[in-house]
Amino acid sequence: MKRNQCDPPSSVRAQGLALFVLLPVLAGCDGVQSALAPAGEDASVLATLFWVMLIGAVVLFTLMNGLFFYLTRIRVHAQSETVARWLMIGGGIVLPVVVVGTLLVWGLSILPDHRQGGDGLRIHVTGEQWWWRVEYWPEGADEPVIAANEIRFPAGERTELVLESAHVIHSFWIPALGGKMDMFPGRETFLSLRPTRPGTFRGQCAEFCGASHTWMAFDAHVMEPDAFDDWLAAQTEDAAAPASAAAERGAELFGREGCGACHAIRGTDHVGTVGPDLTHIGSRTTLAAGRLGVSQSDFQDWIAHPDALKPGVEMPPFDHLSDDEISDLARYLRGLE
Amino acid sequence: MTKDDAPQADEDRREFAEEADTLWEITIAPAIWALHFLLCYGLMSLACAKDLFPAGTVRLVLIAASVAALAAIVGLGLRSLRQWGALKTGEITHPRGTPENRHRFLGHAAFLLSVIAFLGVIFVSMPLLVIGGCQ
Numbered sequence: 001m002k003r004n005q006c007d008p009p010s011s012v013r014a015q016g017l018a019l020f021v022l023l024p025v026l027a028g029c030d031g032v033q034s035a036l037a038p039a040g041e042d043a044s045v046l047a048t049l050f051w052v053m054l055i056g057a058v059v060l061f062t063l064m065n066g067l068f069f070y071l072t073r074i075r076v077h078a079q080s081e082t083v084a085r086w087l088m089i090g091g092g093i094v095l096p097v098v099v100v101g102t103l104l105v106w107g108l109s110i111l112p113d114h115r116q117g118g119d120g121l122r123i124h125v126t127g128e129q130w131w132w133r134v135e136y137w138p139e140g141a142d143e144p145v146i147a148a149n150e151i152r153f154p155a156g157e158r159t160e161l162v163l164e165s166a167h168v169i170h171s172f173w174i175p176a177l178g179g180k181m182d183m184f185p186g187r188e189t190f191l192s193l194r195p196t197r198p199g200t201f202r203g204q205c206a207e208f209c210g211a212s213h214t215w216m217a218f219d220a221h222v223m224e225p226d227a228f229d230d231w232l233a234a235q236t237e238d239a240a241a242p243a244s245a246a247a248e249r250g251a252e253l254f255g256r257e258g259c260g261a262c263h264a265i266r267g268t269d270h271v272g273t274v275g276p277d278l279t280h281i282g283s284r285t286t287l288a289a290g291r292l293g294v295s296q297s298d299f300q301d302w303i304a305h306p307d308a309l310k311p312g313v314e315m316p317p318f319d320h321l322s323d324d325e326i327s328d329l330a331r332y333l334r335g336l337e
Numbered sequence: 338m339t340k341d342d343a344p345q346a347d348e349d350r351r352e353f354a355e356e357a358d359t360l361w362e363i364t365i366a367p368a369i370w371a372l373h374f375l376l377c378y379g380l381m382s383l384a385c386a387k388d389l390f391p392a393g394t395v396r397l398v399l400i401a402a403s404v405a406a407l408a409a410i411v412g413l414g415l416r417s418l419r420q421w422g423a424l425k426t427g428e429i430t431h432p433r434g435t436p437e438n439r440h441r442f443l444g445h446a447a448f449l450l451s452v453i454a455f456l457g458v459i460f461v462s463m464p465l466l467v468i469g470g471c472q
């Protein structure tokens with residue numbers, strides 16, 4: 001039987017009552033952005049902690065209410081002072097001290113894990129309003145591979161993430177892979193993740209950072225290590241030359257409209273750094289930090305009306321261009337694989 | 338009305354004088370807890386964030402401070418346990434407003450406060466034992 005990703009550890013699966021209470025939660029836990037469907041070591045630790053605490057809380061809640069019911073409905077007469085006293089000392093002092101103490105030791109013992117060193121790859125992520133600047137530093141590299149709005153991990157390896165922010169506080173969180181970590185302007189924070197299950201997961205900014213905070217997300221791809229190495233090698237390449245007449249026209253428009261003042265496309269003379277690096281934008285799975293897909297019409301919508309899709313966005317609308325021109329631009333960018 | 342029956346201005350004050358002098362003593366154990374907390378967080382952040390002291394040394398110093406704090410709290414706890422007198426007399430509560438009752442009540446309160454201060458110090462010290470460094 002294939003085990004559902006959301007099932008709690010089998011030892012506790014018998015807690016039928018608990019699961020019943022959990023139904024509304026479970027409904028949402030099979031997705032790409034669920035801490036209850038862990039795809040990595042760090043998220044598993046947190047998921048176990050969650051299940052233990054939740055089931056513990058349900059048991060305690062039931063016990064408390066059972067006791068309450070028993071004493072007010074079933075054994076209504078006065079209790080002896082000794083019973084009352086031991087109930088108070090046992091249930092009011094000893095039990096909470098033991099439970100809280102155990103949880104504290106457990107929590108403290110897993111706390112340092114988030115900061116353990118990695119196996120070589122280091123990814124530098126800077127939170128921008130409202131997108132992610134990403135640099136890959138493979139072991140021994142002296143210059144980074146620049147990307148944006150997508151993070152790829154080799155499965156089974158521990159990757160270090162160095163987090164920073166350009167203007168305001170953001171928070172970096174891929175629930176399926178691990179806990180979250182805030183990103184501060186002028187200060188580096190650190191997180192390490194060891195994803196184990198290849199797949200595509202969703203990360204989301206988890207600290208309110210302005211009008212388009214909700215639209216500040218990204219895809220996290222966990223890949224087999226070999227596939228990851230191939231992908232990273234391809235990312236170091238310069239951008240592909242336009243491969244069709246439409247793309248050719250798009251490349252020209254990109255220069256003429258001044259897109260290159262904000263965007264870099266390596267291998268061309270566009271070196272802007274205000275917006276995301278577009279060198280390999282055609283190989284990504286989302287557009288504008290998870291806001292859109294990557295179809296021709298998604299690209300067109302974005303170029304014509306970025307402000308309608310992300311309030312407050314720093315990219316101006318290009319709706320003065322004709323539909324054909326926007327379509328050419330989109331073709332060019334989609335070809336940058 | 339005789340002179341003796343007349344209410345005297347400082348009657349309350351005199352009646353409570355004995356306990357008023359020792360009332361503040363019930364705050365000693367929680368104060369130790371608070372100071373220990375401050376010391377732990379202060380020194381550790383100076384060591385980890387500002388690099389002023391080596392974290393390993395700070396950890397040992399703080400573990401020693403924790404042991405000292407716990408010992409002091411145990412001492413206070415035992416003293417207030419005697420003042421409360423529940424073990425000897427078997428009387429747990431002291432509902433009458435006599436000076437004797439007040440005295441014992443303060444012992445009772447101080448004892449409970451030292452229990453919670455003891456637990457507080459242990460919880461605050463836990464990261465020193467479990468985490469160890471600046472992780």
Ligand SMILES: [Cu+2]
Nearest residue numbers: 205207209213
């Ligand atoms: Cu945000």
